[in-house]
Amino acid sequence: MLRKRKLARRSARQIPYYKRPNWRVTNHPNPAVSIIVPAMNERNTIKGVLYEAHRVHPRSEVIVVANGSTDGTESLARRCGARVIAVAEPLGHDVGRRVGAEAARGQILLFIDADMVIPARELRPFVKAIHGGVDVALNDYSGPMAGREVHPVVLAKFSLNAMLGRSDLKGASLTAVPHAISRKAIESIGYSALEVPPLALAIAVLRGCKVKAVHAIQVGRINPIKYKNRRADPLTSLIARDHLEAVHRLILEQGPRGGYGDLGRRRDKVR
Incomplete structure (x- = not known):
């Protein structure tokens, strides 16, 4: 029995955290950093993207601009706890960034894409640069x-x-992407x-x-x-x-x- 429990715990650790059923984004009520994620039919990657995004900064919000999606990206992002701005029609290239920026509440805006899972440790340097006085971090x-x-x-x-x-x-x-702007x-x-x-x-x-x-x-x-x-x-x-x-x-x-x-x-x- 003890061996079975150890194997079960080991198996659970092997499952990526964002793929576990109860995982959710925690958006801060007064965010310092807003992570903006335009998404169109990115159901396969959106959970991993959101998981890494929410780990970038302790006072953050994650905004998904779901536009023209027909694969359930919008509903999945909502279940993960992200702020979702849904538009039925495709907005076109880069328009989602503007939509997300206008809705953001943070003083630092980090822009990423929904089709690439970038580890949080690789995203933090952009936020750190803006916090240190850079206006546009490329x-x-x-x-x-x-x-x-x-x-x-x-x-x-x-x-x-x-x-x-x-x-x-x-x-x-x-x-x-990624890039950040104050x-x-x-x-x-x-x-x-x-x-x-x-x-x-x-x-x-x-x-x-x-x-x-x-x-x-x-x-x-x-x-x-x-x-x-x-x-x-x-x-x-x-x-x-x-x-x-x-x-x-x-x-x-x-x-x-x-x-x-x-x-x-x-x-x-x-x-």
Whole structure:
């Protein structure tokens, strides 16, 4: 009998905590950190995502923006105790981040995706950076660069950062999760800009926000299916256009040369 009890306890320990039937998220009534999780048909991963998210900070809330889901993601997230904002129709790429940000109560907003279970220990550096004075804490991951050709999205990220005078960021971008933003910075950037991550990054730099790549998480390894056929990724053209929108904003605010000088050219002498 004693041996059976020991085996039963050992078997229970082997079951991931978030897969146990009575596990629930505990949202703090006065959260310091809001973790925002857009989700569309992510039933297979949502419990693991929520479990790791709620462990990031003792005073946290987890907000799931369930949009266009038909697989029970919304109801499962509710049963897990998360705050759920449900929208019947798909919101489109990145719109869920704005919806979640507008509903958040914390002074630090951490953005993750519902299709990747990232351990809490890997998420805490982003929160810690904002708590230490950073306004925008980026994933210090530049994207896949091992191939013979540079992926268009990677090239767009490097190019935009160079135009913003932030080549030190390399390919770090608000396009990639995880990332965190202070409440003060979001109010300066504008909630609507969160729908276009490169634009939000450009505005943050133009507004003088402290932007820093704080911790590297290679999301391609965590979610390899998403990047397996990245040349055929339908989001490539969308993300490229988002970067062009960011460049347009830079030109509007800093002039046609984006704030750069003319290197001593005397154009007034040209007839």
